[in-house]
Amino acid sequence: MNNTLNYQQKTLLQRLNWQDWLYALIVLAGSIFAFIKYAHYMDAYEVTFLFGAALLFSYLGWQWKSLGKLVIGVGVISLASIALYQGDQTRATEVFFLKFLISSQSAIMWMNVLFVLAMVTYWFALYKRSAFSANVASALTWVAVLFGFVGLMVRWYESYLIGVDVGHIPVSNLYEVFVLFCLITALLYLHYEQKLNTKQLGGFVLLVINAAVGFILWYTFDREAHNIQPLVPALQSYWMKIHVPANFVGYGAFSLAAMVALAYLLSSKGVLTSRLPSLEVLDDLMYKSIAVGFAFFTIATILGAMWAAEAWGGYWSWDPKETWALIVWLNYAAWLHLRMVKGLRGPLLAWWSLIGLIITTFAFLGVNMFLSGLHSYGTL
Amino acid sequence: MNPKLSFTKNFLDLLSSMRFAVSLLSVLGVASVIGTVLKQNEPYENYIVKFGQFWFALFEYLGLYDVYHSVWFLVILLFLVISTSLCIYRNTPAMLKEWRTFKDHATEKSLRAFSHQATFNLTADYAATKQNLLHFLNAKGFKYKIKAQEDGSELIAAKAGTHQRWGYIFTHVAMVVILFGGLLDGNLPFKVQEMLGYKRIETLDLPVSKVPAESRMSVSNPSFRGNMTLSEGATHNVAFLRVRDGYLVQELPFAVGLKDFRIEHYATGQPKSFESDLVIFDPELKEPITKTISVNHPLTYKGIAIYQSDFQDGGTGLKFNVWDLFSPSDKSRELTGAIFDEGALGDGDDLLRVEYNDFRKFNIINMSPDGKGKPHNVGPNVTYKLRDSRGQAIEYVTYMQPMQIDGKFYFLSGMRETVQEDFRYLRIPADEDLSINGFMGFRAVMLDQSKYQEIAKRIAKKSLGVSDNPEVKKQFELSLVRLLTIFAQGGYSEVAKVIEQSVPEKEREASATTYIKMVNIAAYEAYNMGLELSNKPLLKNTPETEALMRDSLNAFSDMFFYGAPYYLQLNQFEHKEASGLQLTKSPGQKWVYLGSVILVLGIFSMMYIRERRIWLYLKPSANEVHFAMASNRKNLDFEKEFSLYREQLAGIVS
Numbered sequence A: 001m002n003n004t005l006n007y008q009q010k011t012l013l014q015r016l017n018w019q020d021w022l023y024a025l026i027v028l029a030g031s032i033f034a035f036i037k038y039a040h041y042m043d044a045y046e047v048t049f050l051f052g053a054a055l056l057f058s059y060l061g062w063q064w065k066s067l068g069k070l071v072i073g074v075g076v077i078s079l080a081s082i083a084l085y086q087g088d089q090t091r092a093t094e095v096f097f098l099k100f101l102i103s104s105q106s107a108i109m110w111m112n113v114l115f116v117l118a119m120v121t122y123w124f125a126l127y128k129r130s131a132f133s134a135n136v137a138s139a140l141t142w143v144a145v146l147f148g149f150v151g152l153m154v155r156w157y158e159s160y161l162i163g164v165d166v167g168h169i170p171v172s173n174l175y176e177v178f179v180l181f182c183l184i185t186a187l188l189y190l191h192y193e194q195k196l197n198t199k200q201l202g203g204f205v206l207l208v209i210n211a212a213v214g215f216i217l218w219y220t221f222d223r224e225a226h227n228i229q230p231l232v233p234a235l236q237s238y239w240m241k242i243h244v245p246a247n248f249v250g251y252g253a254f255s256l257a258a259m260v261a262l263a264y265l266l267s268s269k270g271v272l273t274s275r276l277p278s279l280e281v282l283d284d285l286m287y288k289s290i291a292v293g294f295a296f297f298t299i300a301t302i303l304g305a306m307w308a309a310e311a312w313g314g315y316w317s318w319d320p321k322e323t324w325a326l327i328v329w330l331n332y333a334a335w336l337h338l339r340m341v342k343g344l345r346g347p348l349l350a351w352w353s354l355i356g357l358i359i360t361t362f363a364f365l366g367v368n369m370f371l372s373g374l375h376s377y378g379t380l
Numbered sequence B: 001m002n003p004k005l006s007f008t009k010n011f012l013d014l015l016s017s018m019r020f021a022v023s024l025l026s027v028l029g030v031a032s033v034i035g036t037v038l039k040q041n042e043p044y045e046n047y048i049v050k051f052g053q054f055w056f057a058l059f060e061y062l063g064l065y066d067v068y069h070s071v072w073f074l075v076i077l078l079f080l081v082i083s084t085s086l087c088i089y090r091n092t093p094a095m096l097k098e099w100r101t102f103k104d105h106a107t108e109k110s111l112r113a114f115s116h117q118a119t120f121n122l123t124a125d126y127a128a129t130k131q132n133l134l135h136f137l138n139a140k141g142f143k144y145k146i147k148a149q150e151d152g153s154e155l156i157a158a159k160a161g162t163h164q165r166w167g168y169i170f171t172h173v174a175m176v177v178i179l180f181g182g183l184l185d186g187n188l189p190f191k192v193q194e195m196l197g198y199k200r201i202e203t204l205d206l207p208v209s210k211v212p213a214e215s216r217m218s219v220s221n222p223s224f225r226g227n228m229t230l231s232e233g234a235t236h237n238v239a240f241l242r243v244r245d246g247y248l249v250q251e252l253p254f255a256v257g258l259k260d261f262r263i264e265h266y267a268t269g270q271p272k273s274f275e276s277d278l279v280i281f282d283p284e285l286k287e288p289i290t291k292t293i294s295v296n297h298p299l300t301y302k303g304i305a306i307y308q309s310d311f312q313d314g315g316t317g318l319k320f321n322v323w324d325l326f327s328p329s330d331k332s333r334e335l336t337g338a339i340f341d342e343g344a345l346g347d348g349d350d351l352l353r354v355e356y357n358d359f360r361k362f363n364i365i366n367m368s369p370d371g372k373g374k375p376h377n378v379g380p381n382v383t384y385k386l387r388d389s390r391g392q393a394i395e396y397v398t399y400m401q402p403m404q405i406d407g408k409f410y411f412l413s414g415m416r417e418t419v420q421e422d423f424r425y426l427r428i429p430a431d432e433d434l435s436i437n438g439f440m441g442f443r444a445v446m447l448d449q450s451k452y453q454e455i456a457k458r459i460a461k462k463s464l465g466v467s468d469n470p471e472v473k474k475q476f477e478l479s480l481v482r483l484l485t486i487f488a489q490g491g492y493s494e495v496a497k498v499i500e501q502s503v504p505e506k507e508r509e510a511s512a513t514t515y516i517k518m519v520n521i522a523a524y525e526a527y528n529m530g531l532e533l534s535n536k537p538l539l540k541n542t543p544e545t546e547a548l549m550r551d552s553l554n555a556f557s558d559m560f561f562y563g564a565p566y567y568l569q570l571n572q573f574e575h576k577e578a579s580g581l582q583l584t585k586s587p588g589q590k591w592v593y594l595g596s597v598i599l600v601l602g603i604f605s606m607m608y609i610r611e612r613r614i615w616l617y618l619k620p621s622a623n624e625v626h627f628a629m630a631s632n633r634k635n636l637d638f639e640k641e642f643s644l645y646r647e648q649l650a651g652i653v654s
């Protein structure tokens, strides 16, 4: 009978300790604070989203303790930054801590720098087989993510300083969603890094993230895209708040899968084989990542259709962005069929997910650059 | 077997096969790309210009201008529906069986053939162990069934996560439901009626009342997506459906009126909101409904949703000052008109019809030379065409206020002969008062032969070594008058022509430089004479004045390429807007949303519910417990789970 205790699985609620409850309480307190302070800027949907987010982040933080710490960190630093602003936008360039650390612009710059450092460190760790360096790289990535989210939160606040009617969630143009992309991809990676207890893939995943960082830098310095622009009428919708993040979980997961596929292909050709996780692990991770991406991408596309129905009068208009979303979706549907139904494994699927990244990138960027349509995300 | 039957069977097999499904998905993907690369539903002339007649006709035959409504595209979708339906039909029974069954027919022998299995020695009490095992299965969330075997052994067959099988059914049924909904909202009824010859699209620009019945869709049309442009104060009861290069008229069960249309702007000038105050008139209503719609906030009445989609001009009233560019007068006359109306300039053979096309109150343009600066509002502009007696038209776009370019102000007016071209701009420098009058006065003097003598005299007086010698002076004045006469006939290019004809090649550059210098000096005098005539303060000799002269002379020379002898400067306007509405009736939307929900449920259950089965074969005769485990998806999680369970079970049994 004493054996039963060993295998009895506790339910989530049974597993929670006082720290978990404290965490949830802080998150809840934070959202109540936000509600009291900003309720008059929100409609019923947005209030729902606010408390929905509190629930979601409590749950995610319970499931994944590190994320909980991140949430608290982002909250505290963002509030500190907001307090330093004292409601005056010009203080971003006057107050030391804002100017050099936690104004939205500086925080995002720190994110960029840290991602580059993290990538270099990951590769160094891989080359030297150094566990210590790998831990440093992982820490750098976490801090980069912390800064990135602070940057976005503060940007959200800053947009209201420009003008109450200008204020909006920072997921409204290419610059902002690129930052979001970096953060979500990094988080997905960090999740699997902990779960699989392997830090060897960091260098690979940070390749895509740093490609995005490069884009952000170019976009900032060449196009001054970091300036906050008011929303065109079509984007003024609560749908944007859920459609865009859902989409980027999809894009992030597909990118992660592609980088794992790259590692898979190299390893199967004998490159770095001894340093990387086994092919089975890579294959499994690639599948999981695509599965997550596919699920979120499906939701995002459906949300997009519902939004389109409300903004343009049709849930599907064969607008280039919509059509490319469909193409991406069909592509991964075919991928999943081959794997799940045919039981296909190995290099072919790895190649396919690498090519999938090209298709995804085109849907994400190329459409804005080369094709015109109803989507007002802006051209380059 | 009957060969015919086997052919049908093979065909059905093919249709419902995975390979066929994956191929269809790929083909659909590739087909979709075409429509994003080739811009859809443009006016057909654009395609002709772009591809030439041959390719245009071929592409039209292939339906490439409206790929997503072409027959072949619909056929692909249809195949997808059929193939998926057949797949569901074939797989569902098996899936349901898997969902229900405990697979308790397994035998000891078959279990031993499993890749994931283990045998434990039963050391504890049989009944207690059995209880513990059942307890274990319960704790892990497995349902089980016990089956006694003939030899006194017992088989516990357990399953968990078999709901995953519903994931397959949901996902694929969802696809059929979504495509069915999409089909309901397509224009299939029209397509069929068109093929049968009952309906045809109208390609001529007719007033609504003249559109024949065969191009009208009645109120009972189950689904449509149309447009309506309403000027402020107007009321319509039809919408237009764009089909290929023509349209259909969709009758509505009510009328829509527009009281007011508003655009609000941010401080930066970008549009913040588009709003229309609508009134719905319906005989069935006691009172008309009034409602304000805006982007993202439509109105639905009688199953028809009305959306704010865009806006246009609704017939803005315009007042222009018109200058005869080639007449030596600095006076302008008035011209009034309204957008969508026509006016006339000149008479006889030189009569030009003015077609007022568009007025825009706000124009947000990025004027910085490197494109890095912020776009800003440069004020109203008006677009019109001047059509001559042979029907040839030139299109103009003219800005009302001067625009700042490199620190200086210019009046801009662009012209082009065809829609494919970019506008080429005439830049007229603004004077001190930011008005166009300074240039117009200058232009009048430059065209007035009677003034040349006076100009020449003034210059001669100021020039050293000319004024004292009467012979030189006369010669000088004569050549200046000649130069001005030539310049007045065509600006710099006319001067260049004359140089080419009369000056030997070697000296051309030198004489061109001299002429340009002379013209610039003359321009200074002419400009001042123009100012004198209108009692304005004169120019001083400064670098700014030099720049103004250069710009004025350039504008004067460009005038000859402007295509019309008139410059229309917008003076006043009375803004009237029209709201662009989109009206849709889409009975399929409910189905599509329903399908979407099923799809999400299906995908999540297929991917996140993991079906696993456990068999425990209790064999008291041999004091053995045999354990086997299986999953329809063997992956790392399964491997881990198997190892864990094996260990835990070993603990229980021994």
Ligand code: HEM
Binding pocket: A291, A333, A336, A337, A340, A341, B016, B017, B018, B019, B021, B080, B083, B084, B085, B087, B088, B091, B164, B165, B168, B171, B172, B175, B603, B606, B607
């Ligand atoms: C409209 C076209 C189709 C779409 C969009 C579609 C979509 C999907 C999706 C999303 C999955 C789940 C993949 C996963 O869980 O990771 C799946 C699985 C599957 N599909 Fe399709 N499918 C289509 C057509 C078909 C057809 C025609 C067949 C017939 C052979 C088929 C057979 C299957 C099977 C057998 C599975 C795996 C079920 C399982 O192992 O539980 N699908 N499909």
